[in-house]
Amino acid sequence: MERRLYVLAASAFIASAVLYCAWITGQFTTPAVDRAHGYVGELAARDQPWTRLFRASDVLSGLACLAGVAMVPRIEREWPGWLALAAFGLLTVAGGAFPLDCAALSAPACSLGPVSLSHHVHIVTGVLATAAVLTAMVLLGGRWRTRVAWLVTGLTGLLTVLSVAAVAAGQLAGLAQRLQVTLIAVWLVYVALRLLVRDAPTLVPGPLHVVREGEGPAVLIAAGAAAAWCHWDGVAAELASGHRVIRFDRPGLGLSPASPVPPTLHGEVARLAALAPAHPERVTVIAHAMAAWHAEAFARLHPLRVSALVLVDPSCDTRRGRDGTSFRGAFGGWLPALGGTWGATALARIAGPPLHRLLCGRADTHGLYRKGRVLAATVGEWLARPGMAADLRRIRTEHAFPDVPVTVLCTNVRRGCLKRLAEELNARLVPLPASRFQARLHVADAIADAV
Structure with a gap:
């Protein structure tokens, strides 16, 4: 049963990664969102035609990530990393539940009018979700000590810095963020592969108390x-x-x-x-x-x-x-x-x-x-x-x-x-x-x- 749990948890992380990449189809279905300068989250903005689809993808991706963490057999020293990954899943769910009002970077007029609480919540949860997944990468990568883990973690951290700089400069923020979320999806797939090759613990009955x-x-x-x-x-x-x-x-x-x-x-x-x-x-x-x-x-x-x-x-x-x-x-x-x-x-x-x-x-x-x-x-x-x-x-x-x-x-x-x-x-x-x-x-x- 322990091996089956690893397989189910890995499947959940792969499903989370696939759903997290739903923005790829949005490049063709939502041309109003600028591919180079617009946020990925703008695809789910309330004023976009496919908002419900992309909001549902975000929510399901977060739920799949939470399910994956929940089914991972407990290893004591890894709990901070899995906790951070669970926080990422929860914040992703919140980001899908509270969308932007409009395409903030793709439509400059959006920032001129008043925005709702949902708009602000989406921005905050997006920042916190990125911080949570980076924390999970660092903590779990430190436990696993593999080159792939450190490579993906380092590239994701670099692209996060570039995304912040691009937003401040007002240029190419969308491109940097798209590369960043792609690496996060790659990390989720890597977590799934780690679980599939990990030796499952065997439950051995011990003496009664x-x-x-x-x-x-x-x-x-x-x-x-x-x-x-x-x-x-x-x-x-x-x-x-x-x-x-x-x-x-x-x-x-x-x-x-x-x-x-x-x-x-x-x-x-x-x-x-x-x-x-x-x-x-x-x-x-x-x-x-x-x-x-x-x-x-x-x-x-x-x-x-x-x-x-x-x-x-x-x-x-x-x-x-x-x-x-x-x-x-x-x-x-x-x-x-x-x-x-x-x-x-x-x-x-x-x-x-x-x-x-x-x-x-x-x-x-x-x-x-x-x-x-x-x-x-x-x-x-x-x-x-x-x-x-x-x-x-x-x-x-x-x-x-x-x-x-x-x-x-x-x-x-x-x-x-x-x-x-x-x-x-x-x-x-x-x-x-x-x-x-x-x-x-x-x-x-x-x-x-x-x-």
């Missing part, structure tokens, strides 16, 4: 979707004085590395079996939300290794007849690779901390939700829900539930599916106060009492 504390009977805690070991600090503190508490992060979540394999119910059962004490010792499993499916399947498939279950706000299976193996399965296979891209990292850093505070009621002190792999793992588990539900239904028909005590703690005991679950597992149904349950601090004693 596991925390063990206390002595006594074993208690294994399985966190809900997107949660980490640290969300159970309060429960672990309550239990550690008389139990051996085992907490862990599933692949991609918390401090555990990502896995190239999408999550499955049987995979999660195998994970619980590997973390639980060996037979004949038994373990009490505390499971929250969707992890309750993992715990129930573990109890049915390994009945001699479970002493009790405590299911906290367990998820309900409401997707009967659907296993989600088509689009969800295909897209889920891409997620581990997507979690290592610049786009996933940027989205996680922007949205992760505020979402964590909103859902958990406290700050993300460990910085876990600023990582793209955590975002990808969260989406992957959500996509895997229908498949896990279908597997759980099959396990229920083939394996009887063992005779072990089960406690279901929930904030809404009147919920029909929870009542049915409690009846099926012969469980004790215990109400909890409604809250942001991920915090889990104020209900730690209730969970400990259930154990």
Whole structure:
């Protein structure tokens, strides 16, 4: 998948370069714009006949550049250069969205009348876009250290200086700028070629992050979707004085590395079996939300290794007849690779901390939700829900539930599916106060009492 991401990113940069060169056709379709002295941006001026076409080309070119940067697998020391290239794409989009009012250099009368805010914005974004792409050339060229990178960067910088001088002199500004934007397009193609020949990183699964504390009977805690070991600090503190508490992060979540394999119910059962004490010792499993499916399947498939279950706000299976193996399965296979891209990292850093505070009621002190792999793992588990539900239904028909005590703690005991679950597992149904349950601090004693 990592190699395919490189190919997709390279394709996006090539598309951006082609769209960025749409001005070439404008030399024949818009004769009113002076080829030697007029700006390239004048082709998209509001008073020109093909303004919508060239404005759309600019916007699509910028979006393609942004998509290319978003799909590039993350390499730590290259982030300033890719950030500058993303800024270039964003400013190119803004330049297409805010066109000139008229052909400023080709039609001298244009500068005599008042111009709109859009006219000024276009000029500012054009200058900033040039500065951004030059910055990207210098930073990425410095990392790559190739002659081609430095040659294109040097020529683009020289032509930028010549363009400024030509504008000041009022002569040949259009010619200098056309050479300059051509070299920028060449740079985008060169970036694409660099990605195509670069060795794709291989996602190798590493050991899970596991925390063990206390002595006594074993208690294994399985966190809900997107949660980490640290969300159970309060429960672990309550239990550690008389139990051996085992907490862990599933692949991609918390401090555990990502896995190239999408999550499955049987995979999660195998994970619980590997973390639980060996037979004949038994373990009490505390499971929250969707992890309750993992715990129930573990109890049915390994009945001699479970002493009790405590299911906290367990998820309900409401997707009967659907296993989600088509689009969800295909897209889920891409997620581990997507979690290592610049786009996933940027989205996680922007949205992760505020979402964590909103859902958990406290700050993300460990910085876990600023990582793209955590975002990808969260989406992957959500996509895997229908498949896990279908597997759980099959396990229920083939394996009887063992005779072990089960406690279901929930904030809404009147919920029909929870009542049915409690009846099926012969469980004790215990109400909890409604809250942001991920915090889990104020209900730690209730969970400990259930154990």
